[in-house]
Amino acid sequence: MNPTTEFASHRTSGHLLEVRGVSRRFGGFLAVDNVSVRVNRGEILGIAGPNGAGKSTLFNLISGVPFGPTAGEVIFDGRRIDQMPAHKIARCGLRRTFQAEQLFPTLSVSDNVAVACHYLGGRGRSAKTSAESALETVGIMKYRDVPAGEIPLLAKKKLMIASALVAQPRLLMLDEPAGGLNNEDQADLILLLRELQKGGLTLLIIEHVLSLLRELANRMIILSSGELLAEGSPDAVLSDPQVLEAYLGKAAA
Ligand SMILES: Nc1ncnc2c1ncn2[C@@H]1O[C@H](COP(=O)(O)OP(=O)(O)OP(=O)(O)O)[C@@H](O)[C@H]1O
Numbered sequence: 001m002n003p004t005t006e007f008a009s010h011r012t013s014g015h016l017l018e019v020r021g022v023s024r025r026f027g028g029f030l031a032v033d034n035v036s037v038r039v040n041r042g043e044i045l046g047i048a049g050p051n052g053a054g055k056s057t058l059f060n061l062i063s064g065v066p067f068g069p070t071a072g073e074v075i076f077d078g079r080r081i082d083q084m085p086a087h088k089i090a091r092c093g094l095r096r097t098f099q100a101e102q103l104f105p106t107l108s109v110s111d112n113v114a115v116a117c118h119y120l121g122g123r124g125r126s127a128k129t130s131a132e133s134a135l136e137t138v139g140i141m142k143y144r145d146v147p148a149g150e151i152p153l154l155a156k157k158k159l160m161i162a163s164a165l166v167a168q169p170r171l172l173m174l175d176e177p178a179g180g181l182n183n184e185d186q187a188d189l190i191l192l193l194r195e196l197q198k199g200g201l202t203l204l205i206i207e208h209v210l211s212l213l214r215e216l217a218n219r220m221i222i223l224s225s226g227e228l229l230a231e232g233s234p235d236a237v238l239s240d241p242q243v244l245e246a247y248l249g250k251a252a253a
């Protein structure tokens with residue numbers, strides 16, 4: 001197939017993201033093993049699975065941060081991105097957050113977002129406007145002059161989301177956004193994520209808090225030992241006996 005026809009076939013597939021048989025090998029160990037998944041425009045796809053299943057590694061492979069796949073292809077909005085450097089992938093409209101807290105604790109909340117904006121090529125007045133609009137979107141403007149290390153946990157989580165939103169992505173990938181939050185804060189986060197979806201954003205959410213995925217996700221996938229174990233509606237996936245055995249069984253043990 002020549003590159004032009006290949007491009008055309010990606011464009012007509014209608015999916016915002018298509019992951020085709022990606023793998024990541026570390027020495028003799030396959031952390032992600034031939035995983036394929038398609039993400040529709042505007043949907044929220046939930047990703048769950050036991051610790052070490054390869055969920056965060058799958059995000060690495062899609063975003064190129066800090067590394068891409070050792071096999072397979074990633075197609076975003078009709079363009080093959082798995083060979084691109086990470087900063088170019090980000091500029092295609094795809095952003096991720098990290099499982100670990102990623103912020104500059106001594107910098108103010110607004111400077112944290114400004115740094116993210118700068119990294120993505122934003123400068124001057126437009127960078128400041130984008131940063132403020134991202135803070136407003138996630139609802140943490142009141143903390144804008146406070147050092148990021150001193151704000152409540154929910155606000156930190158929202159700051160990481162704001163730092164990703166400042167690039168105005170079309171696909172936002174969140175790695176355990178609810179980790180450590182109490183029920184009330186989780187409910188607040190759910191409202192925000194639903195608003196982002198209503199605004200046209202497509203979301204991939206890795207989460208151990210299954211109630212959050214049950215409430216938000218249009219579809220879910222389950223990873224186990226690097227492989228795709230199940231795919232479907234949250235209700236179907238979370239009642240699948242294989243999933244209960246691999247995931248819930250382990251968690252309950
Ligand atoms: N850079 C690396 N080098 C070697 N092994 C790695 C590397 N990154 C991840 N792994 C291994 O790959 C497997 C999958 O890890 P990953 O972090 O993707 O799991 P996860 O599903 O996100 O787990 P958790 O729910 O605990 O966050 C683990 O066994 C991990 O130790």
Ligand SMILES: [Mg+2]
Pocket residue numbers: 055056057099
């Ligand atoms: Mg992880």
